[in-house]
Amino acid sequence: EVQLVESGGGLVQPGGSLRLSCAASGFTFSTYWMSWVRQAPGKGLEWVANMKEDGSLKYYVDSVKGRFTISRDNAKNSLYLEMNSLRAEDTAVYYCAKYSGSYGIESWGQGTLVTVSS
């Protein structure tokens, strides 16, 4: 069974930084693209970033380019999202997800809440 467990969310001041982690199990992590998707309170879903199996390709939504960095450690079956220069509009539940070219976003974690506020 696929399991994706996010951690690292919390309250951070505007301009601050946070690092989210996602522990993956139940599938061969090193053979899948991975995604981060977020959802602001009471709002819809927004894709944030994708990363190829070997880390050679990364894609970001324009609103986080230059501020967020997706990375992974295949030896630890872990995905990360480094978030810098955080803004109030980055407040959201952040989901880690397993992605494939055939199925799109196949499986989701339970999410971790990031709140950017002074």
Added chain:
Amino acid sequence: DIQMTQSPSTLSASVGDRVTITCRASQSISFWLVWYQQKPGKAPNLLIYKASSLESGVPSRFSGSGSGTEFTLTINSLQPDDFATYYCQQYNSYPLTFGGGTKVEIK
């Protein structure tokens, strides 16, 4: 960027009804479209991929159709467990984009 427009944004229906949700893409995405169901406080759940393929374990009352720019999700004989918010998403090109969601409420 490809914009995804869902309609309606809210839908009121009764148990047993047939429900149709539409998703339109601002340019052709071939069949690279998925549908998700999301319940309050939970992560989304994949229902349909490649526009019309039913994900394993998803009840057969759910079906998807369409290609190019116009797509539909149909729920035949709506069940109590189906009251939720539904999202479409294109994965034809980056950035991946979602529709705004359709909330299916009890009439």
